[in-house]
Amino acid sequence: MKQITEKQLKFLQIFLGIVAGIGIWLAIYFGSEADNVLLQYLFIIIFAAIIFIQRAVERKIDQRLTLFTKFWLIGLIIGLGIFILMGAVSGRLFAS
Structure with a gap:
């Protein structure tokens, strides 16, 4: 099996x-x-799957995936921004 380089892993x-x-x-x-x-x-299903897969990969390669965690949080922030933007544009965010 071909080993991936450090740059590819990042x-x-x-x-x-x-x-x-x-x-x-x-x-x-979509759930809301x-x-x-x-x-x-x-x-919850996707969150649990991500956590379990991340831990399994970390155990397999014996290395912490710190970049994954950092960019996962960045992805959550980007997704939150898109979620808020879509709600503001559609008018549902500020509707009572």
Whole structure:
């Protein structure tokens, strides 16, 4: 099996961290609009999957994925910004 370089590992952590953060916010967005109870719990399912997969990968490669965690948080912030922007544009954010 081909080993990935340090540069490739950094890029992969950054990319997957941002995707994971935005994915969680998309799950929150779609879950908040759905009448389906399973979609409302989609956030928890995705969050748990990310945590378990991250821990499994960390144990397998015996290295902390600190860049993944940092960019996961950045992805959450970006997703929050998009979520707020979409709510403000659609008028639902400030509707009473």
